[in-house]
Amino acid sequence: DAKTTQPTSMDCAEGRAANLPCNHSTISGNEYVYWYRQIHSQGPQYIIHGLKNNETNEMASLIITEDRKSSTLILPHATLRDTAVYYCISTGTASKLTFGTGTRLQVTL
Amino acid sequence: DTGVSQNPRHKITKRGQNVTFRCDPISEHNRLYWYRQTLGQGPEFLTYFQNEAQLEKSRLLSDRFSAERPKGSFSTLEIQRTEQGDSAMYLCASRRDATGELFFGEGSRLTVL
Numbered sequence: 001d002a003k004t005t006q007p008t009s010m011d012c013a014e015g016r017a018a019n020l021p022c023n024h025s026t027i028s029g030n031e032y033v034y035w036y037r038q039i040h041s042q043g044p045q046y047i048i049h050g051l052k053n054n055e056t057n058e059m060a061s062l063i064i065t066e067d068r069k070s071s072t073l074i075l076p077h078a079t080l081r082d083t084a085v086y087y088c089i090s091t092g093t094a095s096k097l098t099f100g101t102g103t104r105l106q107v108t109l
Numbered sequence: 110d111t112g113v114s115q116n117p118r119h120k121i122t123k124r125g126q127n128v129t130f131r132c133d134p135i136s137e138h139n140r141l142y143w144y145r146q147t148l149g150q151g152p153e154f155l156t157y158f159q160n161e162a163q164l165e166k167s168r169l170l171s172d173r174f175s176a177e178r179p180k181g182s183f184s185t186l187e188i189q190r191t192e193q194g195d196s197a198m199y200l201c202a203s204r205r206d207a208t209g210e211l212f213f214g215e216g217s218r219l220t221v222l
Contacts, residue, residue, distance in 0.1 A: 032208060034211075036211075042215060042216075043113075043200055043202070043213030043214050043215050043216050044152060044200070044202075044211075044213045045213070046210040046211060046212070049208075049210075085151075087151055096142060096154040096157050096165065097142075097154070097211060098154060099144075099151030099152045099153070100151050101149075101150060101151050102151055
């Protein structure tokens with residue numbers, strides 16, 4: 001699995017877009033980028049994943065750079081309920097997901 | 110509830126006792142994972158099953174830890190002769206295929222006194 005680097009913490013005002021960066025400069029061609037989040041005392045929750053193309057679902061958008069060495073998770077309109085630890089993971093197929101320490105996102109009024 | 114179910118949710122035990130956790134994955138998911146999480150850290154991979162076969166084990170899984178998935182459905186994680194360092198949240202997750210979404214349960218919190 002490629003190593004990922006994320007900022008330790010970020011703040012975002014409610015209603016604004018939250019842009020969470022992730023560096024995965026050693027990613028290989030068959031490794032996906034996954035994003036999960038974990039709200040206090042709950043199990044991690046899947047957000048989105050992608051390989052090369054940008055992806056969007058009802059929760060978020062994932063922007064992957066052309067060289068695939070970094071990505072950004074975008075929560076378009078952050079709410080207080082989005083306060084959580086966000087994990088960026090890069091892994092190949094049929095592999096376990098290796099979590100780092102993630103980014104603690106604090107959404108404020 | 111069609112999600113991943115874990116029992117018990119909380120377990121307090123004395124050092125040296127054995128404990129067992131159970132995980133019921135989503136029914137059509139053939140891949141099942143166990144993770145351990147301590148305060149302030151991300152989940153750490155312990156082991157992985159595809160159907161009943163245990164395909165990968167972390168070095169974190171000492172001889173005191175054993176996991177089974179006898180019929181390819183539910184799984185158990187047993188810790189023998191518990192130590193205070195085993196205190197953690199034990200998370201189970203399942204997925205249908207190799208690259209899809211990994212669904213996590215709410216976890217089983219172990220406290221070893």
